[in-house]
Amino acid sequence: MEEDTSPTSQEARNEMARLWRTWRTVHEMLRDRGYEMSEEEVKIDYQDFANKFGGEHGYPSRAKMTIAAMPSEAMKAKYTPLKKRVSDPDPVPDCGPIYVQFCEDTTGVGAKQVRAFNHLVDEGNYHSGIFITRTAISPSAMRLLSSAVGHICEHFQESDLLVNITHHELVPKHVLLSAEEKARLLERYRLKESQLPRIQVSDPVARYLGLRRGQVVKIIRKSETAGRYASYRWVI
Secondary structure, X not given: OOOOOOHHHHHHHHHHHHHHHHHHHHHHHHHHHOEOXXXXXXXXXXXXXXXXXXOHXXXXXXXXXXXXXOEOHHHHHHOOOOOOOOOOOOOOOOXXXXXXXXXXXXXXXXXXXXXHHHHHHHHOOOOEEEEEEOOXXXXXHHHHHHOOOOOEEEEEEHHHHOOOHHHOOOOOEEEXXXXXXXXXXXXXXXXXXXXXXXXXXXXHHHHHHOOOOOOEEEEEEEEOOOEEEEEEXXXX
């Protein structure tokens, strides 16, 4: 049987390959944030992906591409705030299930699509959501997404996730500190958090890890003399 080499088929295969790379990065990102991800989900190969998500004429069907994940116990520990008073009840982790959706629309992604996504996040009682589109969304849609009540919702373009930036040799390892680790750090050096160097929430690695304002991240770099050394950044 001859392979179909028509322009349409080649275009479909190229799009499938691009989306497969994005899909894998999304799963690596969720795992690195602390969500429960199996090795099979993270390492899905191209053919299995194409078989599972192939649609009409060999193009990927984004309608099938949704992800739901639960936070691991380690993630819950990272996101548990400190007690303000000894008599207070045990604090609840500020994290929960997450929902990820790939938008089908190719153009004109705006408030309508974001409202539908926010509704799905709300209806499913998810703590967080990630909305992934092929193109940029309008500023009003971005405001609508980021102002979702009771949820943390983020936006990425597929092209943002074609490559996992944390795999680059020049990107040092970033490790989120728990509230307790942050408090110990500030006490040890007798600092206020505002005295720490800063990292913007818009920083590519901060976005990848879903860092939030007020958190502190440990950055581990390689050193020719010391082997490794750590620095800290306050998320603003």
